[in-house]
Amino acid sequence: MCRDRFKVLERYHRVAKHLTRTPVPPRLCRSEKRSTDSPSSPSAKRQKHFNFDCESKTPRRRAKLIEGKLTCWICGYSIKQKKLISFECCDNGKVSHTLCWKNQSDQNTAVMCCNVKHYYKAGSRVPDKNVTFSDDNNVSEKRLKKARDRQEAIQNEMYCSSCHQMIDLSDPMEKDHLKYTCRGIPSTPLKHDFSRSQLARRMAALGARKKLHNHNFSPHKSPDPTQ
Numbered sequence: 001m002c003r004d005r006f007k008v009l010e011r012y013h014r015v016a017k018h019l020t021r022t023p024v025p026p027r028l029c030r031s032e033k034r035s036t037d038s039p040s041s042p043s044a045k046r047q048k049h050f051n052f053d054c055e056s057k058t059p060r061r062r063a064k065l066i067e068g069k070l071t072c073w074i075c076g077y078s079i080k081q082k083k084l085i086s087f088e089c090c091d092n093g094k095v096s097h098t099l100c101w102k103n104q105s106d107q108n109t110a111v112m113c114c115n116v117k118h119y120y121k122a123g124s125r126v127p128d129k130n131v132t133f134s135d136d137n138n139v140s141e142k143r144l145k146k147a148r149d150r151q152e153a154i155q156n157e158m159y160c161s162s163c164h165q166m167i168d169l170s171d172p173m174e175k176d177h178l179k180y181t182c183r184g185i186p187s188t189p190l191k192h193d194f195s196r197s198q199l200a201r202r203m204a205a206l207g208a209r210k211k212l213h214n215h216n217f218s219p220h221k222s223p224d225p226t227q
Contacts, residue, residue, distance in 0.1 A: 001203050004179070011167060012175045015157045022161040048129055052116040054090030059119055059131040074100040075120040076131070087113050099124040160184065162210050178206060185209050 003009035007017075014021045050056070059076030069078040073087075074096040085101040087094040089112040103124055104117040118127040132142070151169045158167035160177055163184030173180045179190045179202060187205030190198055 001200060004199070004203070010176055010178055011158055011160060012154075012169070012177070015154050021157070022159065024157060024159040024166075028159060028166055048131070050118065050129075052113055054087075054092060054094075054113045056113060056116070057133040059128065060133050061122075063122075070095050072096045072100055074116060075122065075124055075128075077122060085111060087111055089113055097124055162206070 007013045008019060011021060013019075056073070058071060058073040061076040063077060065071060066078040066080070069080065070084065071077070072079050072084075073094045077097075079095065079097055081098070083098050085096045085098055087096070094113065100120050101111070101116075103120070105115060109115050118129065119131050120126070121128040155169060158169060158174075159165075160167055160182055162178065163182050165184075167174045167177050169175065171181075178185065179194075179199070181189055183189075185202065185205050186209060187202050190202055194202075
């Protein structure tokens with residue numbers, strides 16, 4: 001129950017947190033890992049290149065903007081200091097952090113939107129060449145695709161040593177496989193509105209089926225640091 005409380009009980013959570021788990025039998029591995037050298041590999045990300053003008057958009061950031069503060073159109077974060085740069089070349093009232101402008105121009109460069117070279121990440125230190133925008137209709141689709149790619153990457157690790165079956169992550173219930181669907185535990189699977197006593201019985205049945213501690217460990221001798 002403590003493992004469930006801290007999200008380290010289920011196979012899905014242990015794989016996501018890179019914790020120790022039972023190895024997957026070779027015969028159950030569904031597919032070989034993708035080659036990282038392939039040009040279509042997800043790790044081979046393409047960087048966006050922007051041509052800036054007065055119609056350029058402000059980046060969309062997850063950080064909560066401060067009410068009453070202006071937003072820097074170069075980095076997308078709130079402007080907290082009094083000094084700022086105003087771009088008077090357009091009617092959009094664009095402003096930016098002084099540092100966002102100074103880090104990509106010199107004193108002789110005119111303060112114009114077309115003279116901006118790149119967006120910035122937080123702190124105005126590192127250029128951000130892969131930004132999303134507030135009016136981008138594909139933001140939710142990109143998040144769903146990223147979640148699907150992540151599930152595909154860890155699918156081959158989804159093995160339950162209690163029922164000796166691979167866990168199919170296409171079913172949302174399978175992320176909590178031991179509580180809701182595992183047939184290898186001699187107890188009735190839980191429902192979403194389970195009580196604490198029902199969870200205790202289910203976990204007790206899991207303990208009878210599978211020990212959660214290291215069998216090689218003895219309390220009468222110090223553990224081997226290499227294990």
